[in-house]
Amino acid sequence: MEMHDAWFFLGVFVFIFLIWIATGGPLHPIAFTGPTLAGPGALGGGTYLSLPSTSFGLGSSNVSLPGSSNGVSVPGNSGTPLPTFVGGSVFGDPSPYRGIVSMNHYVSGTGSDQKKEYIEIYVPQNAGVPVDLSGWTFSSDASGSSAGIPQGTEVPTSGVVNASQNIILSPGERAIVISGQSPIGSSFRENKCMGYFSTFQSFYPSLPQNCPTPSNELESFYGAGYIRDQACIEYVNKIPRCQVTLSPPVNVSGACQNFLITYLNYNGCVNAHRNDTDFKSKTWRIYLGRTSPMWRTKNELVKLLDINGKTVDAFSY
Secondary structure, three states: OHHHHHHHHHHHHHHHHHHHHHOOHHHOHHHOOOOOOOOOOOOOOOOOOOOOOOOOOOOOOEEEOOOEHHHOEEEOOOOOOOOOOHHHOOOOOEOOOEOOEEEOOOOEOOOOOOOOOEEEEEOOOOOOOOEEOOOOEEEEOOOOOEEEOOOEEOOOOOOOOOOOEOOEEOOOOEEEEEOOOOOOOOEEEEEOOHHHHHHOOOOOOOOOOOOOOHHHHHHHHOOOOHHHOHHHHHHHOOOOOOOOOOOOOOOOOHHHHHHHHHHOOHHHHHHHHOOOOOOEEEEEEEEOOOOOOOOOOOOOEEEEEOOOOOEEEEEEO
């Protein structure tokens, strides 16, 4: 019986060996490879091996903006469809600034008075780069007229000839572009003291009246004896914001008159507050210096062109 069992097990072993040889033996793939990872299709067509995409795309073309600070590169927009206009007018060769600088597609005060005619342009908060407007122009396709963007003064001083520099809009900033001439002789950035200019000149649109309140100025800058000068306190409490006092009353103290002359005017306000964190506004006033209106009241195509004459933005009405 034991011999019979031995031959039985030997026969089974030989049978298994012959099957192994018949199916490939040592050349069978399982002898050399480990488990295989199913492809994307087997897993439902996913993207489990893809890298996270960047916000602008790793393969998109970039263009260098020659007028921006430090030659910063931003995504190109050549693939964006160009707008069409009635009458056969065309957008023109698109600027790399297209989508970086835009106009509000409306002209205020068209055709009536160049001092009251204006357009707004802006750089969105997510633009990523400041934009130098030097050498840019506004162009009318209807009349063929054009006007260049001038330099401006960051913080103008009243009563003197102010130095000028290129106008640069940072992300989140805008400019009001008036066709006429500047009431103070130059384009400028608004600031918290600018409302004082309204005492002597007219501005369109009106300047913000957000000067520091006279009563707060008195408390901060009167000096010793402030609390005892009740007449001065009562007088100053009646003065509106951004109002220059041309003739201080004679019945107030000399210290009070000195305060009024020193602080309640544009230059005095600038000297006291130019280092405040909220001193500078995010709005420029740009004056094209024209003596006649720039834009037609109807049938107009307004274009903003960069330093190379390429179209940044355009609209018609």
